[in-house]
Amino acid sequence: MAGLTLRDVKKRYGETQVIHGVDLDIEDGEFVVFVGPSGCGKSTLLRMIAGLEEISDGTVAIGDQVVNDVAASKRGVAMVFQSYALYPHMTVYKNMAFGLKQAKTDPAEIERRVSAAADILQITDYLERSPRNLSGGQRQRVAIGRAIVRDPEVFLFDEPLSNLDAALRVQTRLEIARLHERLKTTMIYVTHDQVEAMTLADKIVVLRDGRIEQVGSPIELYERPANAFVAQFIGSPKMNFFSTADLSPNASNVLGKEVSASEHVGLRPEHLILTDAASAVVEGRLDLVENLGEYALVHLISATGVEFIAKTEKPPAAEKGGMIGFTVKPELAHYFDTESGLRK
Template structure:
């Protein structure tokens, strides 16, 4: 059983309050992603779960047992860091076997576990190589394998793909997702990349300034953001946020519209915003247009496929009402029943 519960967890470094009353339940077998901007406390929270940071106040339970004062090696967690942290003088086999040796496992048990995990991670042919002879993706798989062989209750990943190039990030991300499917283990993954969060997670924990802003499935966060912060952080390109009359007419302080929900027209209709195209980004599968709208500012729209447009041309933007997100002055969603019709 690898259920985790955090109750009113706080972390203070000297005079700096880093984590504020963290309350979180992670069910056995969940793949949970902590996401947020740099400095939001997500890595500190992960290190607190691992036991690498002490809890200032609050309680942490793993598998129903209180582990506040339990040493990291006794918590049943396996951690994979942003840096691979492999021993350069050891082979792949020796790196993966090192933790088991420290635990006092016998040679036959070590060989059986390492070879089995190596086959799962497609490292079987690389066991005699040293890290210098491996690619970045292979090194990361070795680091993951080193954690797996110890059969932890919980896997902790601290931005494990940050050192990989774009194509390797995609490939390794898929491998991690497949690994979770095969093992069924509880996994907690830290990233600042919301695309990784959306594609990997069963549940996303969005953090901001040491606090949890929202917990939910990727689509819950995308479709029903619980704050203006979540709305702008989840989704790429980020949600358009309109202040002033556009929001006030509907009874709010800020009107949010995702770029993919804006309809782009060359002829205006009632309710459209009229603007001038500043720039278009042609990506083949999509076209992103950046439009200067008088009295509103710049708005971004995503068009599926190609649309031939010249900078300086007039465009009209329309947002269906069902795709409008309205927020009050505190950045909280305005209840649909309180909205006014523009």
């Protein structure tokens, strides 16, 4: 096993720079998730670590070795892609053993590694099947098994659950979490799904436009986002933002501070509490209610036209178009500079 160190890593395609001086330390055995919107550079960064993309500037080290000029096959990493990329004419066993056979590994060692990986992933009964006779979740487990048998120092996952339906995504996500717990190997996982990031990661790296916005544990990013971008990206539904014009007359008394015109107030939907107008921090006209059984998502529009969401235990009693007030515990309010977006 090994940790990773990235120092001032940059990537250019001609005159276009897509990764802008990334510095990052990943500890041995950590599960790190790269998360961000499409085009933020997370997959490009992963591919540079894997050796599938050249590094324009800076250094990538795996353990104590700088690997900028080391071939992908010699870096001690194994990558699981969004596409399963299984050989359709080979059995599951042969798919998992293929890389080891190409490396001229002893047949007895191949048998040991494939059997051990199949046992970990609970696919022993499928070893003689062909990929076409497997479900999507089973195929993804075979792809993960093919990585496990290489006994890598670092596992790299590039949006591995994107091709699965909702139920299989949840199941396979749990299997990956258990796999990390069992193997204790360094894992780097790319996703645009912040729910995957929050549930899997020891450490989350939030990227935007080829730059790191914040690095921290899931709870750190949720409770103390460094800026407005992270605040709205982490959390589902996303954080609501209000200017002074959106706040109720009594908001300053409830929040315990005077909100200035140079800041936005961030309030998470799950922290909004139904209340009367006199003690409300914000009020909104009821627009739509999504009743999801265990909770309701209440969609509202403020007097200034700002759309926001409250997450409540049950739907409000108000009719559509009626005004509803919400309060919040002062310690759960967030404040961000309107110009820079930085936390205040």
